Amino acid sequence: MTLKVTVIGAGYVGLTTAACFAQLGHEVHCIDINEIRIAELKQGKLPIYEPGLQELVIKNVQVKRLQFVFGLENVPVGQKIYIIAVGTPMQEDGSANTSYVEAAARNIAKHLNDYAVIITKSTVPVGTAEKIHNIIKAELLRKNKKIQYSVVSNPEFLKQGDAVKDCLYPNRVIVGVDDQRASEIMKQLYVPMKLTSEQYLEMGIKDAEMTKYAANAMLATKISFINEMANICEKIGANVENIKRGIGSDSRIGFAFLNAGCGYGGSCFPKDVRALIFNAEQVGVDAKLLKAVELRNELQKYILVQKLLNYFASNIKDKTFAVWGLAFKPDTDDMREASAVIFITEAIKRGAKIKAYDPQAMLVAQKMFPAEYFKNGLMLVSDKETAVENADGLVVITEWPEFKTANFKELQQKMKGKLILDGRNCLPKEKITSLAMDYIGVGI
Ligand SMILES: NC(=O)c1ccc[n+]([C@@H]2O[C@H](COP(=O)([O-])OP(=O)(O)OC[C@H]3O[C@@H](n4cnc5c(N)ncnc54)[C@H](O)[C@@H]3O)[C@@H](O)[C@H]2O)c1
Structure with a gap:
């Protein structure tokens, strides 16, 4: 059964959700407060890079299952589902800023004219669904409107870089719901995905909200754990890549998120771990483990510059380094909390050229770095070969596939120095060392 769905927010989650539900046969409108974003989307121009998303958007716009409009007032009446997918950025104290979610809820209430299910896909602190419920209730009361509605928590687990695949073929869907009517509509929304009962997990609203934080905290913990192992391995002469093979093959542990490197970034892990620490504190729990996970990650982002200083006897002034990779991970253009930002900032501060x-x-990088960085020696170049020309060293920060398969012999001829610093342990170490270059990884 086709449902009328309105998605609020056209970022990574909103845009992907809108395109995927349209692809699954629903009639989707997608709105955003950013007028330029909507105008560009109407012309088929996407604000983000995500493999397969552009094709999916264009295809569904053509068959009119997906429409971009500015403002809820331009969405036809009779929407069955509103999906809130706006940002919940981190505030200075570590808490999640839910003001965009609350604004979206107020906006929905203004335009509500019949029963609808209001879903939060944004990652929000436990208790936010209740807050949304009360905001809508107050707004309807103010307007003297008697309309029924349900609020559901349906957190999103997609990974940037794999967003379309994760959204169309999720390994599980979490639905936090506390009334039968909404539960039935949620099932209709997901029917086209043909999920099994192990994949479609209904639970209480607070449980669903908490599940999202617990999932990200668990993944961040695995990364910080292996990074800590890497740092120990370096000092005791063990190879963390073998440790990973040895423990990952234990089915109770698994290989996922056990890649040692220069720290995790992105819009989710850092923000969600900090928000969970904050929320725990609010209810009197000192989240010691999560604090350690976060601290390890913060420190890990500085290891590349430390390794560089060790190699060059603490002086990198006027040395030139090629940096391969700026995004926080491959297959995205997102640089939020990216390790590259810390590395470049620290290297420029010490007089190096990048x-x-x-x-x-x-x-994204052109807009993100302050003008003074460009004056002080940061250059963005058009390809990886240009980056290494006359460089004293190459620093790899994001494990894009094209870096792994580079021609290192050619690269050696272009470079002035012979250091290759691999922040993701992703390059062929033996091939590089056989060329008499100096390879330095993390924990190997
Ligand atoms: N990016 C991810 O990989 C990912 C994965 C799972 C969950 N999440 C969560 O999903 C939420 C959205 O993340 P994102 O990465 O898509 O954010 P984003 O910043 O890419 O997009 C948010 C969009 O919402 C719009 N917006 C803000 N307030 C609005 C309003 N009142 N009405 C309409 N539009 C509004 C913004 O203009 C922006 O386009 C966050 O809570 C995030 O933690 C993100």
Whole structure:
């Protein structure tokens, strides 16, 4: 059964959700407060890079299952489902800023004219669904409107870089719901995905909200754990890549998120771990483990510059380094909390020159770095070969596939120095060392 769905927010989650539900046969409107974003989307121009998303958007716009409009007042009446997918950025104290979610809820209430299910896909602190419920109730009361509605928590687990695949073929869907009517509509929304009962998990609203934080905290913990192992391995002469093989093959542990490197970034892990620490504190729990996970990650982002200083006897002034990779991970142009930002900031501060390249994040980088960085020696270059020309060293910060398969012999001829610093342990170490270059990884 086709449902009328309105998605609020056209970012990574909103845009992907809108395109995927349209692809699954629902009639979807997607709105955003950013007028330029909506105008560009109407012309088929996407604000973000995500593999397969552009094709999916264009296809569904053509068959009119997906429409971008500015403002809820331009969405036809009779919407069955509103999905809130706006940002919940971190505030200074570590808490999640839910003001965009609350604004979206107020906006929905203004335009509500019949029963609808209001879903939060944004990652929100436990108790936010209740807050949304009360905001809508107050707004309806103010307007003297008697309309029934349900609020549901349906957190999103997609990974940037795999967003379309994760959204169309999720390994599980979490639905936090506390009334039968909404529960039935949620099932209709997901029917086209043909999920099994192990994949479609209904639970209480607070449980669903908490599940999202617990999932991200668990994944961040695995990364910080292996990074800590890497740091120990370096000092005791063990190879963390073998440790990973040895423990990952234990089915109770698994290989996922056990890649040692220069720290996790992105819009989710850092923000969600901190928000959970904050929320725990609010209810009197000192989240010691999560604090350690976060601290390990913060420190890990500085290891590349430390390794560089060790190699060059603490002086990198006027040395030139190629940086390969700016996005926080491959297959995205997102640089939020990216390790590259810390590395470049620290290197420039010490007088080094940087020639940086990323397959997707160049425009984002151009806007993100302050003008003084460009005056003080940061250059963004058009390809990885240009980046290494006359460089004293190459620093790899994002594990894009094209870096792994680079021609290191050619690269050696272009470089002035012979250091290759691999922040993701993703390059062929033996091939590089056989060329008499100096390879330094993390924990190997
Ligand atoms: N990015 C991810 O990989 C990911 C994965 C799972 C969950 N999440 C969560 O999903 C939420 C959205 O994340 P994102 O990465 O898509 O954010 P984003 O910043 O890419 O997009 C948010 C969009 O919402 C719009 N917006 C803000 N307030 C609005 C309003 N009142 N009405 C309409 N539009 C509004 C913004 O203009 C922006 O386009 C966050 O809570 C995030 O934690 C993100």
